[in-house]
Amino acid sequence: MGPLARFFSVIGANTIDRVWRLGFAGRFFLAMLAQSAETFRRPRLLLRELFASGVLSLIIILVSGLFVGLVLGLQGYDTLQRYGSSEALGILVALSLVRELGPVVAGLLFASRGGSSITAEIGLMKATEQLTAMDMMAVNPLARIIAPRFWGGVLSMPLLAALFTAAGIFGGWLIGVVFIGVDEGAFWAQMQANVNFRDDVLNGLVKSAVFGVAISLIAVFEGFDSVPTAEGVSRAITRTVVTSALAILALDFVLTSFMFRGL
Amino acid sequence: MNRKVMDLWVGVFVAIGFAAILFLALKVSNFSASGLASTYEITARFDNIGGLKVRGPVKSAGVVVGRVADIRFDPQTYEANVVLKLDSQYQFPRDTFASILTSGLLGEQYIGLDAGGDEQMIPAGGRITKTQSAIVLEKLISQFLFNKASEGKKHATE
Numbered sequence A: 001m002g003p004l005a006r007f008f009s010v011i012g013a014n015t016i017d018r019v020w021r022l023g024f025a026g027r028f029f030l031a032m033l034a035q036s037a038e039t040f041r042r043p044r045l046l047l048r049e050l051f052a053s054g055v056l057s058l059i060i061i062l063v064s065g066l067f068v069g070l071v072l073g074l075q076g077y078d079t080l081q082r083y084g085s086s087e088a089l090g091i092l093v094a095l096s097l098v099r100e101l102g103p104v105v106a107g108l109l110f111a112s113r114g115g116s117s118i119t120a121e122i123g124l125m126k127a128t129e130q131l132t133a134m135d136m137m138a139v140n141p142l143a144r145i146i147a148p149r150f151w152g153g154v155l156s157m158p159l160l161a162a163l164f165t166a167a168g169i170f171g172g173w174l175i176g177v178v179f180i181g182v183d184e185g186a187f188w189a190q191m192q193a194n195v196n197f198r199d200d201v202l203n204g205l206v207k208s209a210v211f212g213v214a215i216s217l218i219a220v221f222e223g224f225d226s227v228p229t230a231e232g233v234s235r236a237i238t239r240t241v242v243t244s245a246l247a248i249l250a251l252d253f254v255l256t257s258f259m260f261r262g263l
Numbered sequence B: 001m002n003r004k005v006m007d008l009w010v011g012v013f014v015a016i017g018f019a020a021i022l023f024l025a026l027k028v029s030n031f032s033a034s035g036l037a038s039t040y041e042i043t044a045r046f047d048n049i050g051g052l053k054v055r056g057p058v059k060s061a062g063v064v065v066g067r068v069a070d071i072r073f074d075p076q077t078y079e080a081n082v083v084l085k086l087d088s089q090y091q092f093p094r095d096t097f098a099s100i101l102t103s104g105l106l107g108e109q110y111i112g113l114d115a116g117g118d119e120q121m122i123p124a125g126g127r128i129t130k131t132q133s134a135i136v137l138e139k140l141i142s143q144f145l146f147n148k149a150s151e152g153k154k155h156a157t158e
Helices: A003-034 A037-041 A043-083 A086-127 A130-136 A141-180 A184-194 A197-225 A230-259 B003-028 B137-157
Strands: B039-046 B057-060 B063-074 B079-087 B097-102 B109-114 B130-132
Touching: A003 A141, A003 A197, A037 A043, A037 A141, A043 A086, A043 A141, A043 B003, A086 A130, A086 A141, A086 A184, A086 A197, A086 A230, A086 B003, A130 A141, A141 A184, A141 A197, A141 B003, A184 B003, A197 A230, A197 B003, B039 B063, B039 B097, B039 B130, B057 B079
Parallel strands: B057 B109, B097 B130
Antiparallel strands: B039 B079, B057 B063, B063 B079, B097 B109
């Protein structure tokens, strides 16, 4: 085989591998959805996952949201006061958080805090053959292990994004109104007049829900598909964080171009 | 971790999550204002709408009574056709005057309605006939300059 033929066969093999993996992820997703009924019949399973991915991510989400809001307040004020419109600080902070920063940054944080731990847990279960053992006991690991973790992530994500946004707006208020002294009435009134519930808040929540599905699916799939060794699990965790981050940013662009066209 | 503690924490998480959404809906955005319960539409034609935007406010006596629903250019009359969505608890007389105003010097533009004295009200789908266009700053300045120039000429001929 000549070097040219070898070059093309490397491309071919890579393409086939990627497409096969995508197809496998698709079948995995469908099989998991089919097995999801048990998750909602036994809320105990879901509760544990809501705790693991929701409650345990609370601190990092709230603290990061607060700091993002504080920085937005400082930087926004610095620019706006040059044009003598520092009262518009409320709009700037609220719109950027509600539309973009809330869902995206909360999603990135959730991928690295919640998604990675889901992948690690499932990968380790696979490496120690717990998933195989479940299969032997006629317990479907998709229903017992995978689906609850997926739904826990999907349900937590919009709530975490809303909390991030609220914490950020509080941070912006703290810097703008309390420390710098922007008029409090103007801050809230301008914000309310320019932030639309359906176009801004609801679209932000839809975004975060879509990110939640993407992150949770990537996390459980990478865990389930990991090579059952110490190195394989660590690679799967890395892939979860990297793929989730890319997926969030790419999906954000697609969703934004549909939602905020001409606004 | 024991069941009760976990229940408590998940409960707290879900509760503050929904509280945050409620905060975004009520305090941050105009949830109550955007959800006008029942509305009716009327149209108005303007020669020039300036910087008026869809979803801009319609005010009467400074109170928001509706929103701009749609702005179209009419190729027959070369005018802008603006559709206003008004709260149905407010009715306006037929000779109501609609003008495009600016809030503050650089603020957003809105439509101001000055009620007339007609007995009959504008029905749903009706049209406001008396309108005043937006003030375009360039036109105003050039008018002012022309006036000054012609004044100067008058002085010169006298």
